[in-house]
Amino acid sequence: MTSRSKVIIDTDPGVDDVLAMLLAFSALPGDLEVLLLSLTFGNVEVKNCLRNVVSMFHVIEKELAWRKDNGRPQGFESLRKTKPLVAIGADAPLADQMVMADYFQHTWKTLFERPPADSLLTSSATRVSEVDLTSPQPLFKASTRSAHLEILKILEDNPPGTIDIIAIGPLTNLALAASRSPLTFLRAKSVLVMGGAIAEPGNITPVGEFNVLADPTAAARVFALISHTSKHHASNTTKSPRVSVEQAFPTTLSTNR
Numbered sequence: 001m002t003s004r005s006k007v008i009i010d011t012d013p014g015v016d017d018v019l020a021m022l023l024a025f026s027a028l029p030g031d032l033e034v035l036l037l038s039l040t041f042g043n044v045e046v047k048n049c050l051r052n053v054v055s056m057f058h059v060i061e062k063e064l065a066w067r068k069d070n071g072r073p074q075g076f077e078s079l080r081k082t083k084p085l086v087a088i089g090a091d092a093p094l095a096d097q098m099v100m101a102d103y104f105q106h107t108w109k110t111l112f113e114r115p116p117a118d119s120l121l122t123s124s125a126t127r128v129s130e131v132d133l134t135s136p137q138p139l140f141k142a143s144t145r146s147a148h149l150e151i152l153k154i155l156e157d158n159p160p161g162t163i164d165i166i167a168i169g170p171l172t173n174l175a176l177a178a179s180r181s182p183l184t185f186l187r188a189k190s191v192l193v194m195g196g197a198i199a200e201p202g203n204i205t206p207v208g209e210f211n212v213l214a215d216p217t218a219a220a221r222v223f224a225l226i227s228h229t230s231k232h233h234a235s236n237t238t239k240s241p242r243v244s245v246e247q248a249f250p251t252t253l254s255t256n257r
Contacts, residue, residue: 012042
């Protein structure tokens with residue numbers, strides 16, 4: 001029997017990221033545990049990413065109540081077992097001009113400022129968009145610390161090689177965490193990145209994929225660090241890696257923010 005996977009999801013929700021989170025929350029609790037939703041700018045501004053996440057949890061709460069009232073299996077077993085932490089992270093790239101994909105993703109900004117009067121979903125979302133993050137929430141725990149600090153805390157609080165980081169947005173939060181403490185960052189079991197275009201054309205420029213192009217400096221930092229450890233593990237999986245930060249993390253990219 002495979003062991004339960006504990007994951008951090010670093011995200012800039014959008015529609016596709018929300019679907020990914022819903023899939024994770026629907027897993028069996030013995031298979032997957034989502035410890036943290038780490039929010040970054042990307043498809044939209046980070047404040048709208050927070051609104052999207054809060055709205056998602058609000059809709060899940062209503063769905064769970066409907067299923068219970070109608071005698072249906074509640075589902076969302078992983079989520080009901082473990083309330084994930086939600087932390088707000090980077091609101092801009094490390095060095096470059098912000099690239100946003102709100103030209104093909106709904107920004108939700110005007111949706112919350114001028115909700116259609118006859119829409120139950122958007123009016124409900126409007127009520128929760130200014131949620132008091134200091135009060136308890138039924139399905140998630142709110143953090144007042146920056147997302148990259150929460151990433152490092154989770155990695156510190158768990159044994160090395162037990163936490164998977166799933167990055168489905170720009171890599172700014174990961175780069176900030178790695179820059180602050182490379183050795184702590186390398187306690188992660190794996191870093192799974194939805195980004196980059198190697199043998200395919202990009203979706204923003206002829207060679208640029210959005211999640212990497214949105215913060216190429218951050219992507220360079222993260223790839224430089226984790227590619228070094230990947231080579232080590234490929235040749236020796238029985239010993240803890242001996243990390244040379246100077247080799248894995250070029251000094252031109254290692255300035256703390």
